[in-house]
């Protein structure tokens with residue numbers, strides 16, 4: 409049910425990301441929204457940058473995706489999206505557990521500060537928000553994102569990070 413995504417999957421991955429990212433429309437700052445939210449070229453550049461995508465499959469159809477990216481001494485959870493008609497059924501939680509089992513390193517995840525549902529999702533999975541100062545430091549150290557995205561994001565850390 410959960411499998412690694414390969415070259416033949418990225419168009420489907422892109423569709424899932426863009427359909428689920430509709431949740432951001434009108435919620436995240438206007439200057440951070442764009443359409444499509446992520447183009448296929450941007451997605452492939454993320455894969456080239458070292459993100460491995462895993463997908464949740466129902467039948468032959470991918471319905472949820474989540475990326476994992478080892479950076480220095482941590483692992484980042486990147487681009488977590490479940491198709492809108494399959495959300496809130498445990499798929500995101502299962503993907504996150506599966507990725508967690510693949511690494512012994514601490515897990516960090518960044519999301520939009522305005523995406524309250526995503527923050528709640530990660531908190532239910534045992535992640536906790538780091539302070540604003542720590543968030544700025546971590547986003548600069550482990551992510552390669554624009555300054556404006558740093559301003560408008562939060563970071564959540566798992567238990568391994570907090571107990572390191």
Ligand SMILES: CC(C)(COP(=O)(O)OP(=O)(O)OC[C@H]1O[C@@H](n2cnc3c(N)ncnc32)[C@H](O)[C@@H]1OP(=O)(O)O)[C@@H](O)C(=O)NCCC(=O)NCCS
Nearest residue numbers: 428488489490495496497498499500501519525526528529
């Ligand atoms: C965030 C996301 C990946 C979670 O995946 P999921 O399969 O829906 O999550 P699960 O069913 O495993 O977990 C359910 C929990 O997530 C949160 N959640 C999921 N969908 C939600 C929705 N539509 N509205 C509000 N909360 C929601 C709730 O806290 C929920 O817990 P509850 O059932 O006790 O209320 C998915 O909802 C999604 O793609 N959202 C839009 C894009 C997004 O915000 N991505 C995060 C990028 S970092």
